[in-house]
Amino acid sequence: xxxxxxxxxxxxxxxxxxxxxxxxxxxxxxxxxxxxxxxxxxxxxxxxxxxxxxxxxxxxxxxxxxxxxxxxxxxxxxxxxxxxxxxxxxxxxxxxxxxxxxxxxxxxxxxxxxxxxxxxxxxxxxxxxxxxxxxxxxxxxxxxxxxxxxxxxxxxxxxxxxxxxx
Numbered sequence: 001x002x003x004x005x006x007x008x009x010x011x012x013x014x015x016x017x018x019x020x021x022x023x024x025x026x027x028x029x030x031x032x033x034x035x036x037x038x039x040x041x042x043x044x045x046x047x048x049x050x051x052x053x054x055x056x057x058x059x060x061x062x063x064x065x066x067x068x069x070x071x072x073x074x075x076x077x078x079x080x081x082x083x084x085x086x087x088x089x090x091x092x093x094x095x096x097x098x099x100x101x102x103x104x105x106x107x108x109x110x111x112x113x114x115x116x117x118x119x120x121x122x123x124x125x126x127x128x129x130x131x132x133x134x135x136x137x138x139x140x141x142x143x144x145x146x147x148x149x150x151x152x153x154x155x156x157x158x159x160x161x162x163x164x165x166x
Contacts, residue, residue, distance in 0.1 A: 001116070004146050005143065006143050007143075008037060008116075008142075009112075009115040010034055011032075011111060011112040011115045012031060012033065012112065013036075013105040013106060014028050014029065014086040014089075014106040014107075015086060015090075015104065015105055015106065016028055016089060017029050018090070018099060027086075028085070028106070029086075033112070034141060038141065041137070041139045042076060042079055042137075042138045043135070043138075043159075044079045044081060044136050044137075044138060045063060045079070045080055045081070045135040045157055046116075046131040046132065046133065047059050047081075048132075049083070049127060050082055050084045050091075056096065059080075059157070059158070060080060060092075060098060061096070062160065063078055063080070063159045064097070064101060064102065066160065067101050069159075069163055070159065070162070073166045075137075078102045079102065079103045080102050080103070080104050081105045081106075081113075082105075082107065083109075083113055085106055086108070088106070089104035089105065092104060113129070118132045118134055118148065119131065119132070132149060134146070135157040145166075147162070
């Protein structure tokens with residue numbers, strides 16, 4: 001499992017782009033993580049799934065509510081990563097009113113989740129392989145804070161905990 005001091009692994013995540021721009025077409029776009037994190041401080045939180053109860057009621061809303069405080073502490077971007085496809089993550093981001101504040105990053109096949117060592121098998125509940133609930137602060141690609149939740153818990157990966165650690 002990734003730990004504080006590690007560099008994020010090489011890999012890709014997808015994001016549903018709402019507005020076409022140079023280099024980004026409308027719809028799902030795949031990005032190399034190493035390109036996205038270069039020279040930036042990024043607050044990343046990962047969760048088991050879009051539209052799931054704790055994720056929708058607490059995790060995303062907490063980061064939205066803390067957006068200005070995180071930015072004031074030098075965070076360039078906030079990412080939400082989940083093992084869902086880019087279409088679902090894009091729709092969920094719109095529903096959560098997270099557009100332009102939180103980048104909803106899709107790891108549809110859990111490939112990046114596995115590279116991080118943060119996978120969990122939720123097949124018994126019909127969800128398959130998913131990401132553990134977690135948060136991390138990444139500075140220029142290096143993990144400076146990491147908070148991984150115990151199963152079925154939401155105690156250390158919230159935005160308030162991250163703010164206290166900064």
